[in-house]
Amino acid sequence: MPRIKRILVTGGAGFLGSHLCERLVADGHDVICLDSFFTSQKSNVSHLLAKPNFELIRHDVTVPIFLEVDEVYNLACPAAPGHYQFNPIKTMKTSVLGVIHVLGMARRCRAKVLQASTSEVYGDPEVHPQVETYRGAVNPIGPRACYDEGKRAAETLIMDYHRLNRVNIRIVRIFNTYGPRMHPYDGRVVSNFIRQALAGEDITIFGDGSQTRSFCYRDDLIEGIIRMMNGPDEFIGPVNLGNPGEFTIRELAELVIELTGSKSKLVYKPLPADDPTRRRPDITLAKQHLGWEPKVKLREGLIETIKYFKSVRLEDFRAPTPNY
Ligand code: NAD
Ligand code: UDP
Secondary structure (H helix, E strand, O other): OOOOOEEEEEOOOOHHHHHHHHHHHHOOOEEEEEEOOOOOOHHHOHHHOOOOOEEEEEOOOOOOOOOOOOEEEEOOOOOOHHHHOOOHHHHHHHHHHHHHHHHHHHHHHOOEEEEEEEHHHHEOOOOOOEOOOOOOEOOOOOOOHHHHHHHHHHHHHHHHHHHHHOOOEEEEEEOOEEOOOOOOOOOOHHHHHHHHHHHOOOEEEEOOOOOEEEOEEHHHHHHHHHHHHHOOOOOOOOEEEOOOOEEEHHHHHHHHHHHHOOOOOEEEEOOOOOOOOOOOEOOHHHHHHHOOOOOOOHHHHHHHHHHHHHHOOHHHOOOOOOOO
16 A cells, blocks of 8 residues: 655646646545646636545745645646746746745655756757757747746756755656646647637647647656656656657647648748747656656547547636736
């Protein structure tokens, strides 16, 4: 019988956080979900509220909080470009102050901390596929910097708390992940294309659509995160978690049209500043140390995500609340 742990998930009501909470609750752990609901809604976790091993706290991680826990998954941070650029100063504070507060708490109660970092730490990469030793090419003053540099600073802080204060840590660098419970208006490419295709609206390709991304289905990702938290203390990361299947954005649009049977047309819009031209994880380390690799193909994952988008009422979702 595995030990029951008290686990804090910051950003636990979000797309990935809510699935992580669901899995940890099902595994019998005592789960505290903390969220400010900046980019999420309570309905993501309302089905867990009646469980005796689940608690929900509305709190902003830029403000300290003290809880006695064994583990923390630190996911609180807007992740979609439109969401994190909504208030870039707040985004940087969320990453930096958020991780400082989590690490201070973890140091005091000797909790293990897993930091949800990102492939964005590689910026617009000159090394392809991206290996963990690559240091990245981030524009520190561009519109994506609030997120990229915030996450880079969070990696620095978590490593320094580890070296200086012996906090037990893990760092995962998550590559584009999609699936049911993505916010339909988050502006990310998968949610935009599916929403547009289902409504018969034009599908908006930014640039010429030749830029690439590698899309990981949420179940694969959650499995990877949990394996990393529970893996050997000698392997703290950073480790890439993502699906190495690489697609152009145009290929993604064509696949969404095929799977939805939509009559939508492709339209081309200007490419946002600093949009990375290519992205694909090298997952050798995850395979070696965690025995992990993604199983769900893009086509299968998109079918599940399309079913979800068909099942929701778009009027139940709103744009992020101003949050200063
Ligand atoms: P999401 O926006 O659905 O979830 C983020 C959650 O954090 C939301 O519930 C939001 O309300 C909450 N939050 C934001 N600011 C907060 C604050 N100041 N205090 C408390 N809660 C706050 O996004 P997601 O895709 O589920 O991403 C989860 C984590 O994974 C993020 O840290 C993100 O950077 C990381 N990540 C995700 C992806 C991806 O493709 N989904 C890729 C790389 C990294
Ligand atoms: N994109 C697009 N149309 C959209 C939304 C996004 O062509 O409606 C492109 C975007 O320019 C980027 C890629 O799709 O090249 C992935 O964008 P997303 O915002 O999902 O994530 P990113 O990996 O850029 O953080």
